[in-house]
Amino acid sequence: MQQELITDIDILEQPNQHTHNRQPTGEIRRTQENAIAGQRKLYIESYGCQMNFSDSEIVVSIMQQHGFGTTSQAEEADLVLLNTCAIREKAEQTIRHRLEELNSLKKRKPALTIGILGCMAERLKAQLLEEEKMVDLVVGPDAYRDLPRLVSQVEDGVRAVNVLLSREETYADITPVRLDSNGVTAFISIMRGCDNMCSFCVVPFTRGRERSRDPQSILAEARQLFEQGYREVTLLGQNVDSYKWAGRANRKETERAQAEGAPVIDFADLLEMVAQIHPDLRVRFSTSHPKDMTDKVLYTMAKYDNICKYIHLPVQSGNDRILALMNRTYTRQWYLERIAAIRRILGEDCGISSDMIAGFCTETEEEHRDTLSLMQLVEYDFSYMFYYSERPGTLAARKYKDDVPIEVKKRRLNEIIALQRELSLKRNQRDIGKIHRVLIEGESKRSKEFLQGRNSANKVVVFPRKHYQKGQYVNVLVHAATAATLLGEVVE
Numbered sequence: 370m371q372q373e374l375i376t377d378i379d380i381l382e383q384p385n386q387h388t389h390n391r392q393p394t395g396e397i398r399r400t401q402e403n404a405i406a407g408q409r410k411l412y413i414e415s416y417g418c419q420m421n422f423s424d425s426e427i428v429v430s431i432m433q434q435h436g437f438g439t440t441s442q443a444e445e446a447d448l449v450l451l452n453t454c455a456i457r458e459k460a461e462q463t464i465r466h467r468l469e470e471l472n473s474l475k476k477r478k479p480a481l482t483i484g485i486l487g488c489m490a491e492r493l494k495a496q497l498l499e500e501e502k503m504v505d506l507v508v509g510p511d512a513y514r515d516l517p518r519l520v521s522q523v524e525d526g527v528r529a530v531n532v533l534l535s536r537e538e539t540y541a542d543i544t545p546v547r548l549d550s551n552g553v554t555a556f557i558s559i560m561r562g563c564d565n566m567c568s569f570c571v572v573p574f575t576r577g578r579e580r581s582r583d584p585q586s587i588l589a590e591a592r593q594l595f596e597q598g599y600r601e602v603t604l605l606g607q608n609v610d611s612y613k614w615a616g617r618a619n620r621k622e623t624e625r626a627q628a629e630g631a632p633v634i635d636f637a638d639l640l641e642m643v644a645q646i647h648p649d650l651r652v653r654f655s656t657s658h659p660k661d662m663t664d665k666v667l668y669t670m671a672k673y674d675n676i677c678k679y680i681h682l683p684v685q686s687g688n689d690r691i692l693a694l695m696n697r698t699y700t701r702q703w704y705l706e707r708i709a710a711i712r713r714i715l716g717e718d719c720g721i722s723s724d725m726i727a728g729f730c731t732e733t734e735e736e737h738r739d740t741l742s743l744m745q746l747v748e749y750d751f752s753y754m755f756y757y758s759e760r761p762g763t764l765a766a767r768k769y770k771d772d773v774p775i776e777v778k779k780r781r782l783n784e785i786i787a788l789q790r791e792l793s794l795k796r797n798q799r800d801i802g803k804i805h806r807v808l809i810e811g812e813s814k815r816s817k818e819f820l821q822g823r824n825s826a827n828k829v830v831v832f833p834r835k836h837y838q839k840g841q842y843v844n845v846l847v848h849a850a851t852a853a854t855l856l857g858e859v860v861e
């Protein structure tokens with residue numbers, strides 16, 4: 370099982386990449402205990418990408434205002450919510466399996482309400498409720514404000530669905546209840562939805578149209594986090610480079626206002642405003658789209674030491690015919706020019722990572738080798754690698770044949786993974802002998818005697834604990850490297 374293999378590699382070698390990217394990695398997040406005596410209890414499990422994890426923090430905030438506390442045990446809960454992912458078939462299989470388990474819990478505890486949120490809820494709409502009778506409640510990503518009403522409807526014995534997508538909703542005014550936080554790094558959603566329509570991707574259908582969040586609410590959230598002791602924020606969106614604000618979230622209205630000459634705040638402007646909050650507040654962002662990543666963003670990154678020098682720039686394929694079928698709207702040459710711009714403006718040390726899809730519809734052996742050769746040219750520090758999984762309703766599912774045999778997909782994916790390991794090791798070995806500024810995030814996963822954090826390029830750095838503490842910045846001289854981690858010693 371290839372997907373399993375990737376997860377294993379990630380867990381073995383990238384213990385922290387999980388929590389620091391917006392990627393669907395197979396990780397599951399669970400709520401912890403915060404209910405006070407007498408409160409009704411909510412338990413949420415979150416799957417998929419960082420955006421889903423962030424949404425769960427909004428959901429907990431909304432439910433807290435309506436009298437729910439959280440619990441870490443599904444068995445103790447009055448309300449169990451699964452915040453789900455639909456990106457690949459396997460993601461949905463995992464959820465179905467979990468729903469079966471929860472339904473056997475419900476047999477023992479009939480008062481339990483089971484709800485499904487997020488992308489799979491949006492994709493399947495009422496199906497899980499009406500046909501499969503697996504849940505009491507189905508709520509899509511733009512309808513979380515309606516949750517308290519829907520939950521009480523279920524308590525009155527009526528199953529409830531709200532999967533309306535919105536062109537306005539950004540939850541800008543809701544302060545997320547931070548779940549599973551290290552107290553040092555946090556994520557801030559700056560936009561929702563996606564207008565790109567990559568042919569393989571279900572996200573535009575599950576998350577709706579793209580909208581940007583009011584920059585003042587983003588700044589307020591970042592400032593508040595800094596005051597609470599956080600030292601790093603990651604600005605999140607499916608395509609952060611197309612962030613745009615001219616007074617309204619709705620993208621069409623924003624473009625109209627811009628055409629009429631209204632002042633517009635773009636992503637580079639937003640990045641600068643967040644960077645100016647405090648030099649000790651690091652700023653990261655994810656994801657960048659190759660077609661939209663401007664030199665203006667790169668120059669803004671160069672101007673501020675506290676904007677981390679790391680860019681996640683998913684390429685998906687290195688072949689022009691496949692890129693066109695994927696509707697990525699750039700070519701190999703365009704992409705390589707963007708990489709050259711990063712190197713020109715931010716230098717050789719800037720971290721660059723990617724997403725790859727092996728075995729997309731009709732991909733030939735030669736086209737697959739173009740992906741490998743592009744990886745060699747770019748020398749990625751890290752990649753998230755998948756084989757193509759057809760998603761119902763997408764452009765590719767409707768127009769192209771999923772004709773690469775599964776064994777071939779897996780073999781190609783393995784070649785991509787093997788090459789990435791070589792490249793990661795090579796890139797990490799360049800860091801040996803250099804001093805890296807590291808923000809300490811906590812104990813190393815492997816030993817209490819060690820701490821870990823990341824350098825600007827997003828690489829995990831592990832070093833002896835001594836008297837250092839999380840939330841501090843330290844300079845670490847790196848003396849060894851694996852494909853996943855840098856090892857070193859703090860220098861005063």
Ligand code: SAH
Nearest residue numbers: 569570607656683724725755756757758760
């Ligand atoms: N907005 C981000 C991607 C979000 S989905 C971007 O444009 O890069 C994360 C990754 O999942 C994608 O980059 C892609 O590599 C992978 N992915 C999406 N749909 C997929 C599918 N149907 N099969 C396999 N991988 C897929």
Ligand code: SF4
Nearest residue numbers: 563565566567570572
């Ligand atoms: Fe999906 Fe493409 Fe949008 Fe990313 S940019 S979320 S891959 S449609």
Ligand code: F3S
Nearest residue numbers: 417418454455456488
């Ligand atoms: Fe994220 Fe999965 Fe939805 S990757 S946007 S939770 S389909």
